[in-house]
Amino acid sequence: MSQLQSSWEAHQQHMAYLGDTDMESAAASSSLPDAGGDLDRNAPRICGVCGDKATGFHFNAMTCEGCKGFFRRSMKRKAMFTCPFNGDCRITKDNRRHCQACRLKRCVDIGMMKEFILTDEEVQRKREMILKRKEEEALKESLKPKLSEEQQQVIAILLEAHRKTYDPTYSDFAKFRPPVRSDGDGREAAGSDSILAQDLSLEDSADLFGSEAFGAFPESVEPHMFSNLVLSEKNDKSGSMSIDFSQFSMLPHLADLVSYSIQKVIGFAKMIPGFRDLTAEDQIALLKSSAIEVIMLRSNQSFTLEDMTWTCGSRDFKYRVSDVTQAGHSMDLLEPLVKFQVGLKKLNLHEEEHVLLMAICILSPDRPGVQNTSLVESLQDRLSDTLQTYIRCRHPPPGCRLLYAKMIQKLADLRSLNEEHSKQYRCISVQPEHSMQLTPLVLEVFGNEIS
Numbered sequence: 311m312s313q314l315q316s317s318w319e320a321h322q323q324h325m326a327y328l329g330d331t332d333m334e335s336a337a338a339s340s341s342l343p344d345a346g347g348d349l350d351r352n353a354p355r356i357c358g359v360c361g362d363k364a365t366g367f368h369f370n371a372m373t374c375e376g377c378k379g380f381f382r383r384s385m386k387r388k389a390m391f392t393c394p395f396n397g398d399c400r401i402t403k404d405n406r407r408h409c410q411a412c413r414l415k416r417c418v419d420i421g422m423m424k425e426f427i428l429t430d431e432e433v434q435r436k437r438e439m440i441l442k443r444k445e446e447e448a449l450k451e452s453l454k455p456k457l458s459e460e461q462q463q464v465i466a467i468l469l470e471a472h473r474k475t476y477d478p479t480y481s482d483f484a485k486f487r488p489p490v491r492s493d494g495d496g497r498e499a500a501g502s503d504s505i506l507a508q509d510l511s512l513e514d515s516a517d518l519f520g521s522e523a524f525g526a527f528p529e530s531v532e533p534h535m536f537s538n539l540v541l542s543e544k545n546d547k548s549g550s551m552s553i554d555f556s557q558f559s560m561l562p563h564l565a566d567l568v569s570y571s572i573q574k575v576i577g578f579a580k581m582i583p584g585f586r587d588l589t590a591e592d593q594i595a596l597l598k599s600s601a602i603e604v605i606m607l608r609s610n611q612s613f614t615l616e617d618m619t620w621t622c623g624s625r626d627f628k629y630r631v632s633d634v635t636q637a638g639h640s641m642d643l644l645e646p647l648v649k650f651q652v653g654l655k656k657l658n659l660h661e662e663e664h665v666l667l668m669a670i671c672i673l674s675p676d677r678p679g680v681q682n683t684s685l686v687e688s689l690q691d692r693l694s695d696t697l698q699t700y701i702r703c704r705h706p707p708p709g710c711r712l713l714y715a716k717m718i719q720k721l722a723d724l725r726s727l728n729e730e731h732s733k734q735y736r737c738i739s740v741q742p743e744h745s746m747q748l749t750p751l752v753l754e755v756f757g758n759e760i761s
């Protein structure tokens with residue numbers, strides 16, 4: 311009898327413990343959002359019945375675990391107590407068991423309500439709901455994409471490869487043949503027909519551009535200059551037979567820059583996991599066709615939206631559209647190229663995504679001359695999976711929205727830029743006076759029309 315009684319009590323205590331922490335207190339506090347918990351979170355929480363340390367709001371009042379369980383048991387049993395004393399016992403932590411009548415009265419006085427007690431079915435239902443929610447959360451967690459060890463390692467290798475091959479100080483640029491900038495309409499270039507003369511006028515023309523075009527009024531001047539370039543391009547087309555070769559004053563510098571960049575792209579490619587497993591022929595085929603695309607991709611790091619230039623350190627190495635036209639390229643390439651740079655910049659790629667995109671670009675199985683397409687494809691697939699998983703787990707919204715699709719679109723844009731570049735490169739390199747300004751590496755990678 312007494313054993314049954316005590317085991318019943320223990321069961322009730324257990325139920326009270328489970329029920330309260332997880333369910334009833336939640337129900338009580340949710341129906342009373344302003345119950346005071348927020349107001350004095352730091353104030354000591356005292357049981358309103360006995361003065362013991364309270365554990366929260368239970369059945370609508372701040373109480374300890376003991377008084378919470380006592381109230382529930384009393385209500386469930388519909389117990390009727392009578393005070394053996396005067397009916398006004400002062401309930402304390404130590405004497406709270408002595409008079410159940412006054413303890414229960416105190417419970418009601420401070421606002422405890424039996425309506426807040428869940429029935430056994432309700433407790434069961436809530437418990438099942440909580441279990442179900444936990445299971446759902448566990449399932450969701452297990453379905454959430456995670457970067458595997460291998461994928462994390464691939465990313466780490468690519469980051470390291472990029473840092474080894476991209477110098478953000480651009481200190482090597484001073485070793486290139488110096489940039490020679492003639493003014494926009496070519497008047498200055500027309501006056502000087504030798505490279506030497508242009509070299510000598512370097513400082514003047516650089517100053518002219520620096521102060522006039524971009525010093526004081528960058529915003530108002532830029533569109534004007536841009537439209538001038540478009541117009542002069544139209545003029546060029548009408549009289550394309552009489553190109554003034556001396557206008558290509560930026561060709562030596564930019565040829566060196568591109569040659570240097572090709573070397574760096576090769577260095578990066580060699581560090582892409584799996585690239586070295588390809589045959590030498592396939593490595594060369596991939597690099598030849600992707601080099602200019604990767605150069606365009608990596609140059610985005612120096613591209614600034616403020617003035618639409620590639621800013622590589624000092625003013626000498628700040629490249630505008632007009633500088634590239636002075637290396638023989640036209641707006642048919644440069645307009646979509648600048649658009650591409652702006653679009654790519656606005657994606658705000660993480661460095662991880664940037665390096666993965668470059669690696670995916672290089673390992674494209676559909677490049678001309680590739681023999682083992684299935685191996686290249688499997689390497690590219692692995693990189694694409696890594697990129698997609700990276701975006702899903704590491705790129706927060708809203709930036710991640712459709713990001714993978716947008717990045718793949720950028721690869722498609724690069725194909726047409728590549729095509730236009732090849733076209734214009736052929737026009738430049740077919741003329742010996744220009745091809746002699748190029749480097750052996752550039753001639754090898756982009757093709758040598760002379761030989």
Ligand SMILES: [Zn+2]
Pocket residue numbers: 357358359360361362373374375376377378
């Ligand atoms: Zn208490």
Ligand SMILES: [Zn+2]
Pocket residue numbers: 393394395396397398399409411412413
């Ligand atoms: Zn009493």
